[in-house]
Structure formats: structure tokens, C-alpha cells
Amino acid sequence: xxxxxxxxxxxxxxxxxxxxxxxxxxxxxxxxxxxxxxxxxxxxxxxxxxxxxxxxxxxxxxxxxxxxxxxxxxxxxxxxxxxxxxxxxxxxxxxxxxxxxxxxxxxxxxxxxxxxxxxxxxxxxxxxxxxxxxxxxxxxxxxxxxxxxxxxxxxxxxxxxxxxxxxxxxxxxxxxxxxxxxxxxxxxxxxxxxxxxxxxxxxxxxxxxxxxxxxxxxxxxxxxxxxxxxxxxxxxxxxxxxxxxxxxxxxxxxxxxxxxxxxxxxxxxxxxxxxxxxxxxxxxxxxxxxxxxxxxxxxxxxxx
Numbered sequence: 001x002x003x004x005x006x007x008x009x010x011x012x013x014x015x016x017x018x019x020x021x022x023x024x025x026x027x028x029x030x031x032x033x034x035x036x037x038x039x040x041x042x043x044x045x046x047x048x049x050x051x052x053x054x055x056x057x058x059x060x061x062x063x064x065x066x067x068x069x070x071x072x073x074x075x076x077x078x079x080x081x082x083x084x085x086x087x088x089x090x091x092x093x094x095x096x097x098x099x100x101x102x103x104x105x106x107x108x109x110x111x112x113x114x115x116x117x118x119x120x121x122x123x124x125x126x127x128x129x130x131x132x133x134x135x136x137x138x139x140x141x142x143x144x145x146x147x148x149x150x151x152x153x154x155x156x157x158x159x160x161x162x163x164x165x166x167x168x169x170x171x172x173x174x175x176x177x178x179x180x181x182x183x184x185x186x187x188x189x190x191x192x193x194x195x196x197x198x199x200x201x202x203x204x205x206x207x208x209x210x211x212x213x214x215x216x217x218x219x220x221x222x223x224x225x226x227x228x229x230x231x232x233x234x235x236x237x238x239x240x241x242x243x244x245x246x247x248x249x250x251x252x253x254x255x256x257x258x259x260x261x262x263x264x265x266x267x268x269x270x271x272x273x274x275x276x277x278x279x280x281x282x283x284x285x286x287x288x289x290x291x292x293x294x295x296x297x298x299x300x301x302x303x304x
Contacts, residue, residue, distance in 0.1 A: 008263065009282035012293070013122030018094040021119075021286040022059065024294050025049030030056050033107055033115060034094040039063040040113055041080075042294065050290040061088040064113040082109045093182070096122065096151075101129045101158060104182045105151055106175065116149045116175060120284035120296040121215070124253055125155045128213070131251045131303050132159035140210035140249065143202075145195040145241075146220075150176025150188070152213050157185050161211065166191040166198050168222045194222025196233060199240045210246050215255040230258055235269050242273040250304050255284075257297030266300035276302045 013019070020032040026049050029042040039060045049056070066080040091108035094117075103125075107115045132140060142161040144153045149172055153165040157180070165188050167173055173190050180188050191198060195216070214237070220228035238254070245252060252274065254266045267281040279302040286294040 009280055010285060011123045011282060011299070012285050012287040013120055014287075015098040015122055015126060016096065016119060018096065019119045019122075021288045021294055023049050023051045023056065023290055024288065024292045028056075029294060030059065031119075033117075034092060036061040036088060036092060038115070041066050044295055045292075047292060050292060061085045062109060064109075066113070080113060081111075084109070096125070098122070098126045098129065100133075101125070101155065103151065103154060103158075104179075105154075106149070106178050106182060108175075117151055118148075118215075118257075118296070120286055121151065121255070123284060124213070124255065124299065124301070125152060127253070127301060127303075128152060128155050128211070128251070129159050132156060132161050132211070135210075135249050137210070137249055141208070142211035142213065143209040143244065145199070145212070145214040145237075146216045147176065147213075148172055148215070150179050152215075153188055154179050154183050154185060156211065156213075157188055158183065162187075162189075164189045164191060164209075166193060166195050168192070168194055168220065168226075192223060194224070194226040194228070196228065196237055197222065197226060199237060199244065203240050203243045207244060208246050209244050210249055211251045211253075212241050212245055213253045214241070215257075218258040230256065231261075235272070238269050239273045245274070248304055251302065253299070253301040255297060255299050261298065263298035263300065266298055270300050270302070274302070277304070278302060 018034045023030040024045040025047050028039055031038055037059050062082050062084045064080055064082050094105055096103040105117055139162045142156040142163050144165050147153055147165045147167045150165055153163045157163045216230050218230045263281045263283055281300045283298050284296045286296055
């Protein structure tokens with residue numbers, strides 16, 4: 001391992017116009033997605049909010065409440081439900097723009113409290129777009145693991161890559177396909193499979209990619225009941241992924257939203273398996289105008 005330069009950074013997605021963190025605290029966050037403002041659980045927000053509960057309720061178009069007593073406890077299975085105000089739709093769209101990148105993304109109120117995007121990932125979208133467009137390469141190959149609703153896949157495709165999108169959720173794949181179509185794109189390769197199993201098979205096939213993106217959950221299940229545990233399997237997944245990555249004109253992104261894991265965890269895992277000359281590692285956060293900035297997980301990324 002040869003790591004000559006490392007930047008430890010705190011990054012927030014400054015390109016958003018259709019997203020705003022209005023306030024956070026008391027185990028919740030108040031966010032605007034386009035025209036609509038939502039209240040959702042946020043276990044890391046252990047401080048007091050700036051605005052009052054009355055002000056939150058006045059601003060909110062919908063609210064998600066968990067069915068668990070401890071609002072500050074993370075769980076891999078979120079149960080709860082939405083309370084929707086008058087005029088709040090089941091789904092809507094937001095726009096994201098960065099330089100020449102213009103995205104339209106579908107949002108919806110899901111049964112587990114998500115809406116279809118993680119806004120902090122805007123910083124990674126910019127990185128992906130800049131990296132691919134600056135290569136001037138002919139259709140670089142990009143692999144997106146745990147790819148969710150496919151915003152990063154759409155960005156890579158927009159930048160000119162051949163994209164393989166892997167996720168273990170049929171609804172997630174359908175949603176990602178809608179995002180592809182909303183952006184007038186086609187031919188993203190959809191793979192409904194456990195990410196660990198897919199990577200293992202790709203190594204055996206001898207396939208290579210110019211970019212690998214992964215945003216693994218702390219826990220998960222594959223289509224056939226395969227169990228995923230980040231702390232037990234991440235090191236092996238990254239090791240196998242190192243065999244898939246081209247040596248030149250390549251990039252790697254690892255994001256982790258797991259409480260208690262430092263950004264140095266991802267860095268050390270990457271050090272064990274890649275030859276890296278320059279890397280960025282650190283923490284994503286959502287910036288709030290009232291000063292209650294919200295941590296949103298760690299990242300490790302590099303490019304050659």
C-alpha cells in the first residue's frame with residue numbers, strides 16, 4: 001500500500017437547490033424536498049431543535065413516526081407510518097444541477113421512512129460526473145453496488161459510462177428504471193442480486209470496471225435470503241472489488257452510514273487492498289442555516 005496523500009474532509013452537498021435541511025433535534029429532522037417539507041426520524045440528532053414543535057408542524061407537509069419507543073436507537077428494520085397533510089402527494093420530483101449535470105429524480109413516501117434519495121450523496125454525484133467526463137474515454141464501465149434508486153447510476157450514465165446497477169430490491173430496481181427514463185437515458189444494466197454474490201462471480205469471470213461505487217447498509221438481505229453484515233463482510237467485499245477495478249482511469253467510492261464507524265475504517269479497509277496515491281476520506285454532513293449541521297455518514301474515495 002502506497003498512500004502518498006490523504007485529505008480528511010467534512011463535505012456537504014452545496015449544489016442542491018431543491019433540498020434544504022431546515023432544522024434538526026430531539027431525534028428528528030425537518031427537511032424540504034422541492035415543494036414539500038417533511039419531518040423524519042434522525043437518531044443522531046440528540047440535541048435540541050431551534051424551532052418549536054408548533055413551528056415544525058406548521059411547516060411540515062408530511063411526518064413519519066417510528067413504531068419504536070427509543071427514537072435515538074438505530075434499527076435495520078424501521079417500522080412506522082406517514083401522516084400526510086392536505087395536498088401532499090404520494091410521489092413527486094426534484095431537480096439537481098451541478099455544472100452541466102442536470103438530474104430529475106422521483107421521490108415518494110415509502111413505508112420505511114425513506115423518500116428515494118440521500119441528499120448528502122450529491123457530493124459523490126459531482127465526483128462521479130467530473131471524473132468520468134474528464135477522462136474523455138470511450139464508454140468506461142461503472143459498477144454501482146447496493147445501488148438503491150439509482151441516482152449515482154443515472155449520473156454515471158449521463159457522463160457517458162456503461163453502467164451495471166446491482167440491488168437486492170425489486171421495488172428499488174423499478175424506481176431506478178423510472179429515474180433513468182425521467183432523464184431520457186437507456187441501457188443501464190439492471191441486476192437483481194445480492195451484491196456480495198455478484199462481485200464474487202464477476203471476479204471469477206475476469207470482468208473489469210473503471211469505476212466502482214458502493215453504499216452498503218449496516219445490515220441487509222439478498223433476494224434469496226443472503227445475510228449482509230457490514231462489519232463482517234465489508235473487508236472481503238472490498239478485497240474482491242479490488243480485483244475488478246482497472247489499474248488506470250479508475251475510481252472507487254465507499255460510503256457508510258453506520259453509527260460508531262469512523263471514516264478511518266473505510267480508509268483502512270481500502271488501504272489493505274488497493275494501491276492508492278491520493279485519497280479523500282471523511283464525513284458527509286447536511287448544512288443547516290440555523291447552525292445544527294447534521295452528520296450523514298462517512299466516505300472514502302480515490303481516482304487515478
